[in-house]
Amino acid sequence: MNMLEVKNLKVNYGQVVAVKKVDLHVAKGETVVLLGANGAGKSSTLLSIAGVSNKGEGEVDFLGSSITKLSPEKILSLGIATVPENRDIFPDLLVEENIVLGGYINRKNSKIIKQTRNEVYDLFPILFERKNQVAGTLSGGEQQMLAIGRALMSTPKMLLLDEPSLGLAPTIVEKIYEHIAQLKKNSDLTILLVEQHAMKALSIADRVYFLRLGEIVSSGNASELKNTTDFKKIYFGE
Amino acid sequence: MKDFTNENFINILFFFGLFLLIYALNIFMGTAIFERILTNLFIYIILVVGLQVFMGNSGILSFAHIGYMSIGAYCSGIFSIPVKMKSMALPDLYYFIQITTFDPVICIFIGGIFAAIVAAVLTLPLMRLNDAAAVITSFAVLMVIHSIVVGWSAVTNGPRTFFGVPKATTLELAMIFSFAAVIIAFLYKNSRFGLLLRATRDNEVAAESIGANTVYLRWFAVIVSAFLAGIAGGLWGHFITSFSPKSFYLRETFLVISMIIIGGSFTVTGAIAGALFVTIGYEFLRWIEKVIKFSDAIKFEFIGLTEIFLSITMIVFLVTKPKGLFPFLEIGEIIKKKFFNKE
Amino acid sequence: MILQFIVDVLSLGSMYALFALGLVLVYGILKLVNFAYGELILVIGYSIFLLKGSPFPWFFMSFIAIIMCIFTSIATDYVAFRPVREKSVTAVLITSFAFATLLQNAALLLISAKPKNVPMPSFLSDSVQFLGVITPVRNLISILVAVVCLFIFFQFMKRSLLGLAMRASATNFNMARMLGIPANLVITTAFALSGLLAGIAGTLWMSKISMVFPGIGLEPLLIAFIATVIGGMRSIQGAVLGGFILAFIDMSFNYLLPQDILKFRDAFTFSFVILILVIRPEGLIRGPATGART
Numbered sequence: 001m002n003m004l005e006v007k008n009l010k011v012n013y014g015q016v017v018a019v020k021k022v023d024l025h026v027a028k029g030e031t032v033v034l035l036g037a038n039g040a041g042k043s044s045t046l047l048s049i050a051g052v053s054n055k056g057e058g059e060v061d062f063l064g065s066s067i068t069k070l071s072p073e074k075i076l077s078l079g080i081a082t083v084p085e086n087r088d089i090f091p092d093l094l095v096e097e098n099i100v101l102g103g104y105i106n107r108k109n110s111k112i113i114k115q116t117r118n119e120v121y122d123l124f125p126i127l128f129e130r131k132n133q134v135a136g137t138l139s140g141g142e143q144q145m146l147a148i149g150r151a152l153m154s155t156p157k158m159l160l161l162d163e164p165s166l167g168l169a170p171t172i173v174e175k176i177y178e179h180i181a182q183l184k185k186n187s188d189l190t191i192l193l194v195e196q197h198a199m200k201a202l203s204i205a206d207r208v209y210f211l212r213l214g215e216i217v218s219s220g221n222a223s224e225l226k227n228t229t230d231f232k233k234i235y236f237g238e
Numbered sequence: 239m240k241d242f243t244n245e246n247f248i249n250i251l252f253f254f255g256l257f258l259l260i261y262a263l264n265i266f267m268g269t270a271i272f273e274r275i276l277t278n279l280f281i282y283i284i285l286v287v288g289l290q291v292f293m294g295n296s297g298i299l300s301f302a303h304i305g306y307m308s309i310g311a312y313c314s315g316i317f318s319i320p321v322k323m324k325s326m327a328l329p330d331l332y333y334f335i336q337i338t339t340f341d342p343v344i345c346i347f348i349g350g351i352f353a354a355i356v357a358a359v360l361t362l363p364l365m366r367l368n369d370a371a372a373v374i375t376s377f378a379v380l381m382v383i384h385s386i387v388v389g390w391s392a393v394t395n396g397p398r399t400f401f402g403v404p405k406a407t408t409l410e411l412a413m414i415f416s417f418a419a420v421i422i423a424f425l426y427k428n429s430r431f432g433l434l435l436r437a438t439r440d441n442e443v444a445a446e447s448i449g450a451n452t453v454y455l456r457w458f459a460v461i462v463s464a465f466l467a468g469i470a471g472g473l474w475g476h477f478i479t480s481f482s483p484k485s486f487y488l489r490e491t492f493l494v495i496s497m498i499i500i501g502g503s504f505t506v507t508g509a510i511a512g513a514l515f516v517t518i519g520y521e522f523l524r525w526i527e528k529v530i531k532f533s534d535a536i537k538f539e540f541i542g543l544t545e546i547f548l549s550i551t552m553i554v555f556l557v558t559k560p561k562g563l564f565p566f567l568e569i570g571e572i573i574k575k576k577f578f579n580k581e
Numbered sequence: 582m583i584l585q586f587i588v589d590v591l592s593l594g595s596m597y598a599l600f601a602l603g604l605v606l607v608y609g610i611l612k613l614v615n616f617a618y619g620e621l622i623l624v625i626g627y628s629i630f631l632l633k634g635s636p637f638p639w640f641f642m643s644f645i646a647i648i649m650c651i652f653t654s655i656a657t658d659y660v661a662f663r664p665v666r667e668k669s670v671t672a673v674l675i676t677s678f679a680f681a682t683l684l685q686n687a688a689l690l691l692i693s694a695k696p697k698n699v700p701m702p703s704f705l706s707d708s709v710q711f712l713g714v715i716t717p718v719r720n721l722i723s724i725l726v727a728v729v730c731l732f733i734f735f736q737f738m739k740r741s742l743l744g745l746a747m748r749a750s751a752t753n754f755n756m757a758r759m760l761g762i763p764a765n766l767v768i769t770t771a772f773a774l775s776g777l778l779a780g781i782a783g784t785l786w787m788s789k790i791s792m793v794f795p796g797i798g799l800e801p802l803l804i805a806f807i808a809t810v811i812g813g814m815r816s817i818q819g820a821v822l823g824g825f826i827l828a829f830i831d832m833s834f835n836y837l838l839p840q841d842i843l844k845f846r847d848a849f850t851f852s853f854v855i856l857i858l859v860i861r862p863e864g865l866i867r868g869p870a871t872g873a874r875t
Contacts, residue, residue, distance in 0.1 A: 052755055076761035088756040090749045100742070101749055105761035107742055154761055299671050363859040370614045370814055373674060374806040375858070381803055382851045389844040488799070492682050499675055542686035549679040549686070556672045556679075557664040 001064055003028045003158060003190050004049070004080075009058035011044045017056070018044035020214035026158070031184060031191040033201045033222070036211035042194040043085050045211070046162050049192075050082040051075040062158075077105055079157035085166060087147040091136030095127055098135050098146055102153030112155060120149040123179060123186075141172035145179065152183075158190040165197040173200060180204055246424060249570030253420050253510065257413055264409060273409055275521055280412035281474050283513045284419040286497045288466025290509035291423050292459045293498060295432050297439035298369075300376040300460075301491055302361075303467050305383035306353040308486035310468025311475035312387065312394050314349030318342045318476065319402040327402040330392035342406035346415075346472030353468025354461045356383075365456040368442075380491065387483045394483070401480035407473050415473055419466050423506045424568075431458055492545070493520070496552050502562020507569040512562065516548070523547055585714045590825070590832045592720035595727030596785045598824030600801055601808035602734070603778035605820035608809070609751035610771050611666075616677040617657045619802025620684040621776060624653045625783035626793025627688060630697045639702050647780035653684075654776025655769060681798065688795045696794035705788045719788045730781060731821060734774075738817070743770060751815075807850075811857055813864030822866060830854075 002025040011019035019041040026032045036042050047053040049060050051072040060068045067075055076082075089098050099120060106112045121128040124145040130138060135146060144164055151159060164180070165173040177200050183189060184204060195201035202208065205222040257280075264276050289303045317340050319327060324336050340348070360382075364375045388397050395401075426432045435455040437445035442452055475481060493516065501512020523544040555562070567575075607615050628646035635642070661676040705719040738744035743766075750757040750767045758764050779801075786801065787793070804827065812823025830853055834846045842849075857865070 050759060052759065071764070072755070072758040073761050073763050076759060082759050084756065084759070088753055088759075090752045090756070092752060093745070093749060097745055101745055101757075101760055101762070104742065104746065150760070297671075299674055360855075363855050366862045367858065370608065370612075371810050371858070371862070371864075373614065374810050375855075378803065378807060378851050378854070382848045385847045386845060389848075488682075488796075492678070495675060495678070503671075542689040545682055545686040546690070549683040552679040553661065553664070553676050556676050560665065560672045 002026060003030075003063060004192065005059075005061040006045075006049065007059040007061075009045060009048060009060065010056035011041070011048050011053055012056045013044075018214060019048070019056075022058075022211070022214075022216055024209050024216065024219075026190055026192050028190055029188045030206045031193065031204055033205040033208045034192065034194045034211055035198055035201060035208060036194075036196070038196065039213075040211040041214040042196075042211055043162050046082070046160050046192070046194050047084070049075075050080065050160055052082075076154060076156075080160060081151035081154050081156035081158070082160040083144075083147045083151045083162060083164065085162040087140075087143045089135045089138075089143050089146050089150070091134070093135055094131070095133055095135050095138070095146060096131040098150050099127070099131075099153055102150030105154045113153075116153050116155055119186075120152055123152075123182060124149050139172075140168050141175060144168065144172075144176055148176075148179070148183075156189070158192065161191065161193040163194055163196060165195065165200060173197065177201075177204060245568065245570035245574050246428060247570070248573050249424055249506070249568050250421065252569050252573065254417065257417055261409065261413055275517070277407065277409045277412045277477055278474075279513065279517045280409070280416040281407075281470050281477065282494070282497065282517060283416045283510055284466055284470040284473065285494055286501070286509040286513045287416075287419050287423045287506060288463045288470065289494060289498050290503060290506055291426050291466065292456075292463035294503045294505065294509070295427065295435040295439065296456050296459055298376075298456070299373045299495075300463075301373065301495075302357075302376040302379035302383070303463070303494060304486050304491045305380045306357055306464040306467035307471035307474070307490075308383060308387055308483065309353040309356050309464075310346075310349035310471025311481060311486070312349075312400065312471075313352040313468070314342070314345040314472035315400060315403040315475045316393060317348055318345035318404055318406070320404065323402040327400070328393070328395055332392065335393075342404055342476050343411070346406075346469060346476065349472035349475075350465045350468035353471065354465040357460050357464030358457070361460050362453075362457055365453040365460070380487075384483055384487060387486070397483055399480050399482045403475050403479045405476060405479050407477035412473055412477070415469060419469070420506060420510070422462070422466065423509070426459070426462055427506060431455060435459055489545070492548070496548050498562075499552060500555050500562060502564040504561065504566060505564045505568050507567075508562045508564035511564055515563070519551070520544060520548070582713075584712055585716070586832065586836065588714050588716050588720065588724075590829050592716070592723045593832060594825035594828030595723040596782050596789075596824075597804055597808050597828045598821040599727055599730060599778050599782035599785075600805045601812065601820035601824040601827075602731075602817060603775040603782070604805040605809050605812075605814065605817055606771050606775045606778070608814055609817065610747060610754065610767060611662070613662060613666075613673045614677070615657060615661075615775070616674060616802070617661060617681040617684065618677075618775070618779065618805060619798030619800075620681045621650045621653060621779035621798070622783040622786060622801045623684060623688055623793065623795070623798045624650050625780055626699050626787055626797055627692060627697075629699050629784075629787060630692075630793055633700055639700075643784050647777065647784065650780035650783065651773050651776035654772045654779065658768060658772045681802075685795045685798065692795075694795060696792045699787050699791050699793050701788045701791050719785070722788075723785045726781060726785065730778070734778075735817075743767075747771060807854055809864075811854055811864055813866040816864075816866045819864055819866035823864070826865075827854075 004026040006022055006024045009019055009022040022045055034042050034045065044053055048055050051067070051070055055068060058068070059066060062078060062080060067078060099117060103113045103116060126142055127146055127149055130142065135143070138146060164176050168176065181204050184191070193201060202222050207219065208222050209219040210217050260276060264273050285303070285307060289300065292300055316335055317338065319339065321337060321339050324331060360379060364372065367375060387394050434445060434450040438450050438452045438455060446452060497512035497516045498509055499512070500515055501510065502508025527543055604615060604618050607613060625646045628649045629642055632642040632645060657677065657680060661680040662673060665672045665676050705717065705722065707718050708715055709718055709721060738748055746757060746762045747767055747770065750762065754764070808823035808827045809820045811826055812821070813819030830850050831846070834849050838846060838849065
């Protein structure tokens with residue numbers, strides 16, 4: 001059984017159809033990447049799974065049960081954590097406060113909180129250095145790390161990452177992906193990652209889907225695709 | 239820039255016909271009570287249509303509207319009370335005003351203009367505000383106008399009754415003014431000002447990039463809106479002949495807001511429909527209150543029942559039809575679509 | 582003389598600040614203006630009035646009244662906000678306005694249009710004298726109560742997990758939910774706290790005017806409104822500051838204006854407020870930074 005199954009997903013914002021038809025699945029422990037150009041519908045797909053966006057139609061199943069109509073809080077409690085496109089850290093709160101909030105769902109279990117907190121700070125030492133700093137003063141890359149660390153605090157089974165490279169300098173993007181790779185190594189976290197930045201994403205992916213104008217146009221194993229150079233065709237079509 | 243396309247012609251024609259129908263209805267019914275209700279209706283139409291000019295195009299809710307109505311009422315009244323009466327009604331009045339009297343219709347215009355001037359002076363700095371702050375300050379404007387009216391006894395007779403206003407408002411006069419107000423509202427809506435203001439309502443930044451100056455556009459809309467409110471106030475004052483600051487406060491504000499909400503603030507048709515709907519409902523409930531009182535059937539004073547009903551109706555409407563009875567299309571457009579099927 | 586002025590401003594400001602805080606709490610998280618907020622004073626007043634003559638001590642009556650206040654505040658959420666939250670911002674403004682009218686007219690219908698006396702312990706009106714200042718006991722109690730409440734409140738917001746969750750929700754409600762923070766809990770807590778603050782401030786208000794009538798909620802509502810607009814609608818510190826500033830402005834005009842102009846005091850106050858808004862439309866304290874359009 002797949003961890004996540006998305007069937008016939010359709011997302012509209014009023015009259016605008018952002019996602020026409022998406023079918024995808026993610027197996028336990030996999031890292032699946034959703035690639036596509038701007039406006040392809042990647043974020044909409046992700047936010048829809050997370051319970052934040054309006055779903056027009058379709059089914060989303062997690063660990064065999066339907067999560068299609070659930071609220072974002074409920075979906076998080078079932079084990080899916082989201083790192084949204086703009087990081088969406090709370091800029092007026094301290095770094096430490098952001099992290100603590102991430103662990104809200106585990107608040108009754110101080111042992112787990114302590115443990116995950118340490119893991120997060122181990123993974124991102126810079127956050128530990130800045131833990132009493134106001135989150136809004138962090139650099140873009142640091143904020144991205146904070147957003148990921150915060151998501152990890154809920155000890156999720158699955159992580160949804162929306163364009164982690166967005167707005168970040170190449171060297172920083174490099175670092176972020178190193179961290180993600182590290183994360184993959186240390187845990188059996190299942191990841192669904194959405195990206196425009198094809199190369200970097202492929203380096204950590206197991207499987208890839210290509211999204212164009214709201215539909216999946218192709219998919220395959222990352223290892224095969226790494227050797228294909230015909231991205232232009234897939235991104236932009238004939 | 240007027241642009242009379244087909245729809246607008248139908249709009250004007252429709253309301254012309256509707257108003258004539260209402261007028262004819264009065265001749266048919268013939269009772270004084272009915273005439274009173276209809277005159278009130280026409281006056282409220284002017285009031286709500288005036289509110290629509292600002293609220294519908296700017297997207298900002300304004301609680302100050304009744305305040306402008308009061309300015310119109312008092313101002314027009316002060317100038318139209320016959321000189322002899324004035325010394326009795328307003329003994330402390332400033333000499334210049336005490337000796338001048340104009341024809342009531344002129345006074346009504348003076349009232350409207352004065353209301354527009356007050357609105358212009360008072361609200362320019364507030365036009366920069368958005369959303370919640372704009373609404374809250376409009377509420378405060380209502381309070382301030384009220385407190386000035388209550389306090390300026392020399393001119394308004396303070397909290398006491400302001401009387402002596404000649405009864406100049408007939409059903410015909412109210413209807414004519416009402417029709418004029420509807421035309422003004424449509425003219426504004428289709429003008430460049432109305433168009434640009436609506437653009438700022440939908441997306442302020444984008445609109446400004448094409449040259450819309452939000453502050454001045456809103457300001458202009460407030461002025462037109464206040465003018466109409468002032469006219470309505472003047473007409474009403476000359477209908478009821480005596481009033482006090484109490485008549486221009488929260489109860490009336492609630493009434494006029496319920497009209498525009500139920501009818502729909504985006505369209506002039508909505509404003510008129512709302513006025514009709516609420517007036518009919520209101521009069522009906524008042525009649526029930528009276529019947530219950532007189533029949534002694536239930537020994538209970540049903541004061542406030544009308545407001546309670548109205549509140550509940552408003553909430554229900556907002557939940558089920560938040561944009562009102564006529565959310566997008568004017569009646570002219572609806573008729574054109576249905577009967578002429580032009581695409 | 583100066584000291585008297587300071588005490589007057591502080592005691593008035595204490596009430597105003599608590600009031601404003603209750604309003605901003607709901608606005609900050611939900612971005613909704615609660616027009617029925619002033620009616621919480623109506624609830625306090627009439628609750629104490631209705632409990633008059635009961636064998637309970639005054640403290641207990643106030644306690645019950647405050648509970649009723651909290652209850653009404655939460656009810657406002659269910660009646661006026663939840664059904665229309667998704668619809669439009671204007672809709673929400675109006676439903677709460679309608680609810681306020683409903684409450685006022687319910688009081689009118691079920692009790693009376695005439696003002697009713699609300700008994701308050703007499704010791705509150707006794708005068709106290711120190712350092713050349715003469716002031717009723719209740720003024721000093723207002724200051725004390727406000728200091729304690731504000732301290733507890735800000736500690737709660739800063740240190741407790743729920744307080745943290747509420748601050749996060751005020752910044753970005755969707756994101757907070759994506760972290761598993763239950764939306765309903767946050768909202769209900771906000772309304773409950775709002776009711777509590779209004780209840781406490783309302784009790785202080787009652788001790789000042791000792792009577793209640795259906796239209797009583799208007800003045801407090803306006804005060805809360807203006808204080809938050811001055812202070813900045815998106816900041817809780819701003820609301821508190823705005824309350825004190827408004828009290829300062831009101832008191833100043835009280836002291837400075839000649840007798841016959843005094844009745845226009847509200848007009849003056851408001852003109853001053855317009856001035857503040859011309860210079861700083863967002864209010865004096867800017868709230869949490871947010872990328873989204875408010």
